[in-house]
Amino acid sequence: MTRAVVTRFAPSPTGYIHVGNLRTALMNYLIARKSGGQFILRLDDTDQERSKQEYADGIKEDLTWLGLHWDRVEKQSLRMDRYREAADQLRAAGRFYECFETPVELDLKRKKQLNMGRPPVYDRSSLHLSEAEKAAKRAEGREGYWRFLLNQTRIEWPDGILGDLSIDAASLSDPVLIRADGQVLYTFASSVDDIDMGVSFIVRGSDHVTNTATQIQIMEAMGGVPPNFAHHSLLTGPQGEELSKRLGVLALRDLRARGVEPMALLSLMARLGSSKPVELFGSMEELIDGFDVGSFGAAPTKFDDADLFPLTRHYVSALPFVAVADRVAALGVPADKAELFWSVAKGNITILADLEGWWTLFRDGAAPLVDAEDVDFVKAAVAMLPAKPWTHDTWHAWTEVVKAATGRKGKGLYRPLRRALTGRDAGPEMADVMPLLQTLPVV
Secondary structure, three states: OOOOOEEEEOOOOOOOOEHHHHHHHHHHHHHHHHHOOEEEEEEOOOOOOOOOHHHHHHHHHHHHHHOOOOOEEEEHHHOHHHHHHHHHHHHHOOOEEEEOOOHHHHHHHHHHHHHOOOOOOOOOOOOOOOHHHHHHHHHOOOOOEEEEOOOOOEEEEEEOOOEEEEEEHHHOOOOEEEOOOOOEOHHHHHHHHHHHOOOOEEEEEHHHHHHHHHHHHHHHHOOOOOOEEEEEOOEEOOOOOEOHHHHHHOEHHHHHHOOOOHHHHHHHHOOOOEOOOOOOOOOHHHHHHOOOHHHEOOOOEEOOHHHHHHHHHHHHHOOOHHHHHHHHHHOOOOHHHHHHHHHHHHHHOOOHHHHHHHHHHHHHOOOOOOOHHHHHHHHHHHHOOOOOOOOOOHHHHHHHHHHHHHOOOOHHHHHHHHHHHHOOOOOOOHHHHHHHOOOOOOO
16 A cells, blocks of 8 residues: 655754755655645754744744645654664663763774775674673763664665665664763754654755665664655755855854745755756746655756745736735835836845835936936936826926937937936836836935
């Protein structure tokens, strides 16, 4: 029987999520929604010292902003009894053993192996300690930590992005699953959760491939069926540089503050690194329908946050007035001019916050740009401007009068007047601007 599709996004609430986290969250979300399955938000908060409620709240806020709605929330901190039970199960099966080496001793072992040209794999020296030997270690003040005993066979799985993968478990150290202070580590807690919660598909970064190999054995040792896996490439900067140094400024909350629209961000991340071209999607439904995890490649994927702003501009310019009516009203735009203001401004902004600058210009007037040789011309032209109310036809009528009076035409006529009235070299059609101008410049 085919298992229902259940995916999960499992961030640690030790900081705010960034674009790298989003890539994982989005892929898992789209797979679940495309199949009619479930999407779980799981807070991997076993590190109680670093996990903060403000970060957990921030994760939910960011996902909600993007429209990535979860079916349920799970918290690892509430499952400690279950992890203890699973640990006992592995001990009983002979797959869990206690170790006593200090970090310094482990480091010396690794260095010695490397100097001998061997891979730095844990030598299992604690595996066969007798109870008396363990008691002696504890009497010395040493605290035991727990490793999982890997079967030293090849671990194979068909990866949804990387293809068929095979890792020799003999090349891996038996993973530490519970620290000496009792903290349950990611590799163990995640394995228990994925089995218990029926997770059937996991997409995550390619830096987790080795974790996947060990977790497959852990899940099987607990009698579970491992899910399907797909490992996406890691993001780099636009020149191929490590992105990790910039992730602090690529937090989703920061992109939101910079005016990036959710659908622009989702559209880029749903295609970046795939064989399909990046395009702006109009809705979540379109995004879901157009997603194919198998279209992604293994090569590092270049991410440039500058690419978000053309997509945001495109998205914003296509919004109907009803979608921005409240925002326009909040600027103080008169109700009878609100829709006209939106139609004039929308093609000249990148983010919605840019609207304020245009309304300030229309309401208060601009600091005029007037070249020295145009000062007398502009003064004379402003004096010829007809009385209010100005309409869409005012610009043409006015410039015709000025043209006849001064002999100017073309660029020499229109450019100085635009610069004087708007303080800009480019912008909306001046015929559209005139009905919105509230104040004339002082030249």
